[in-house]
Amino acid sequence: MPEQWGDISAKAKQKVLDDIPSEWKIPSEKLPSGDVLDVTDFPAQSGILSQQDLDITDSFAVDIVAKIAKGEWTSEDVTRAFCKRAAIAHQLVNCLTVIMFDDGIERAKQLDAEFKRTGKVTGPLHGLPISLKDNFNVPGYPSSVGFCSWATEPMQTESTIVKTLRDLGAVFYVKTNVPTAMMIPESVNNTYGRTLNPLNRKTTSGGSSGGESALVCLKGSPLGVGTDIGGSVRIPSACTGIFTIKPSHGRFPQTGARSALAGQEAVASVNSGMARSIADVRLYAKNVVDSAPWLRDHNCIEIPWRSVELKAKPKIAVFRDDGYIQPTPPVSRALEETVAKLKAKGYEIVEWDNTCHLEIYQIVGKLFVADGGKSLEKIVQASEEPWRPELKMYQDATELGVHELWQIQAHRTALAKQYLERWAAVEGLDAILGPVTPYASPKHGEFRHVGYTAVFNVLDYSSSSFPTGVYVDKEKDVVPDGLKTHSDLDAQTQREYDPVLSHGLPVSLQLTGRRLQEEKILALTEKIIEDLKA
CATH class of the missing domain: 3.90.1300.10 (Amidase signature (AS) domain)
Structure with a gap:
C-alpha cells in the first residue's frame, strides 16, 4: 500500500x-507568539x-x-x-x-x-x-x-x-x-x-x-x-x-x-x-x-548584455486599473504619489488605454487549463492528496480540442499585435507604470486576482516590481463610500481589504517595457527609485 x-x-x-x-x-x-505579526527584527x-x-x-x-x-x-x-x-x-x-x-x-x-x-x-x-x-x-x-x-x-x-x-x-x-x-x-x-x-x-x-x-x-x-x-x-x-x-x-x-x-x-x-x-x-x-x-539552453536568444542610455525625461504611460478589479486604496495612492513625484522630476506622463487587458487576462486562464486539469490530476492522484481549493479551476476544467486551442492562441496573437500597435502609437513611449496587484498584501486565502501581472506574461514583456517607499496608512487608505465597482469580484476585493491589518505594509508598483528590454527596464527602475528618494 x-x-x-x-x-x-x-x-x-x-x-x-x-x-x-x-x-x-x-x-x-x-x-x-502568534500575535507578533512583524518578525523582521527577530x-x-x-x-x-x-x-x-x-x-x-x-x-x-x-x-x-x-x-x-x-x-x-x-x-x-x-x-x-x-x-x-x-x-x-x-x-x-x-x-x-x-x-x-x-x-x-x-x-x-x-x-x-x-x-x-x-x-x-x-x-x-x-x-x-x-x-x-x-x-x-x-x-x-x-x-x-x-x-x-x-x-x-x-x-x-x-x-x-x-x-x-x-x-x-x-x-x-x-x-x-x-x-x-x-x-x-x-x-x-x-x-x-x-x-x-x-x-x-x-x-x-x-x-x-x-x-x-x-x-x-x-x-x-x-x-x-x-x-x-x-x-x-x-x-x-x-x-x-x-x-x-x-x-x-x-x-x-x-x-x-x-x-x-x-x-x-x-x-x-x-x-x-x-x-x-x-x-x-x-x-x-x-x-x-x-x-x-x-x-546551454536552446530556448535562449543570443542577445549579449547591452548598455543603456536613458532619456533625461523618460516618457511613461500610467496604467491605473484593468477594468475588472480596481486596486485597493493604498495601491492607488502609491501610484498617484509616484506619478506626481515623477512629473515634478520632469518625466513626461501620459495615460494608458487598458481596453484589452481583461480580454488578454481571460486568455491566460483558458490556456492554463486547456488539458482539462489532467496533468495536475495525475500527480494529485499518485498520493491521493486532496485537491487544494485554490485549484478548483483545474479540478473542474474540460479538456479543449486542438481546434479550440488554436483559436485561443490565434486570439492571443491578434491581441499582442493590437497591444504593440497601441504602444507604437504613443511616440517615444519608454514604459508603462501600474500596479503589480490590487493589494499591498491580502490576508491568507484572499488573493483573488493576478490580472495586473499575467497580461504581461501573455505579451512576453519585461516587467519589474519595485517598492515605492509608500506604506499602507489605516487613516488615509480607506475604501470611499459609494465606490463604483467593475464586477462582483471587485466589490468582494474592496470589502475584504482591511486597512488596519494592512497598516504599515510596503506598496510596490510594476514598470513594463516591450519584449526583451530587460536592460532598459532595470535601468529605468533604478532611475525611478533614485528620483523617488530625492
Whole structure:
C-alpha cells in the first residue's frame, strides 16, 4: 500500500526541521507568539547570529561578492551566516522545503581553498549563497513543486540555471516553498504548508515564489531565484517589499526546471533574481546573460548584455486599473504619489488605454487549463492528496480540442499585435507604470486576482516590481463610500481589504517595457527609485 499523503507531509515537514542544527533552533519559549505579526527584527535579537553574521546578512549581494573577492570575508563565513539566518527564517514563517547546509558549506570551503591557492575568484558570483525556488533541480534533492507524491523523489539532473550559477561561483544551501503546482498566488500546499509574510504573518508572502520572497525579506538570502508564469516573482516581491524583474522568454535559461504543466508552452515560464536591491537583481541578470546561456539552453536568444542610455525625461504611460478589479486604496495612492513625484522630476506622463487587458487576462486562464486539469490530476492522484481549493479551476476544467486551442492562441496573437500597435502609437513611449496587484498584501486565502501581472506574461514583456517607499496608512487608505465597482469580484476585493491589518505594509508598483528590454527596464527602475528618494 502506498504511503498516505498525510504521512508524507508530516515526514517532509519534520525533515526540514531535523536538518536545522540544534544550535540554530529557537527554543519554543523564545519564538514570537502568534500575535507578533512583524518578525523582521527577530533574527537580530535571537542570540543565534554573531555580529559578523549580522554584518554579512545585512549586506547586499553586490557588496558580498566584492568583499569575498578582496579577501575581507571568506565564502565559508558568508555561507554559514546565511545558513543560520535561513534556519531562523524558516522557524518564523515556514519558507524552506529543502536544506542543503552541509553541501553549501563544503562548496564554500572548496571555493575558499581555490581562492587561497590562486588568488583569483572562480567567477563573478564567487562564494555568494543563492537560494533556489523548490522547482529548480539539484541532484540528490527533491523538487516537490508542492505535491506530496514528488516530495520524496531525489532528482537525478540539474536545472540549467543551477549549473549556470554554479559555474559563476554560486553556493546553494536551501530551496524554498511554493504553492501546489506553482499555480496559486499564495505559497501554500498539502506537503509543507503555508508560508507567512515576515512583515505581517496574517498576510501572504505571495506566490508562487513566496518562499523566496519571505526568505529574502528576512535577510536569509542575499539573492533568490524564482520563476514567473503569471506574476510569480513580481507578486511575492510586491507582498514583501523587495525587487525583481520578469524577463521575456529567452533571456535566462529555464530548461531542466520541474513543472506540473510540462508541455504548456503558450505562456512561457521564466526565471529571475529576487533581492533587496535593484542592483542585486541586475547582478543576477547581467552575469547570467554574460555566461552565454544560448549555448546551454536552446530556448535562449543570443542577445549579449547591452548598455543603456536613458532619456533625461523618460516618457511613461500610467496604467491605473484593468477594468475588472480596481486596486485597493493604498495601491492607488502609491501610484498617484509616484506619478506626481515623477512629473515634478520632469518625466513626461501620459495615460494608458487598458481596453484589452481583461480580454488578454481571460486568455491566460483558458490556456492554463486547456488539458482539462489532467496533468495536475495525475500527480494529485499518485498520493491521493486532496485537491487544494485554490485549484478548483483545474479540478473542474474540460479538456479543449486542438481546434479550440488554436483559436485561443490565434486570439492571443491578434491581441499582442493590437497591444504593440497601441504602444507604437504613443511616440517615444519608454514604459508603462501600474500596479503589480490590487493589494499591498491580502490576508491568507484572499488573493483573488493576478490580472495586473499575467497580461504581461501573455505579451512576453519585461516587467519589474519595485517598492515605492509608500506604506499602507489605516487613516488615509480607506475604501470611499459609494465606490463604483467593475464586477462582483471587485466589490468582494474592496470589502475584504482591511486597512488596519494592512497598516504599515510596503506598496510596490510594476514598470513594463516591450519584449526583451530587460536592460532598459532595470535601468529605468533604478532611475525611478533614485528620483523617488530625492
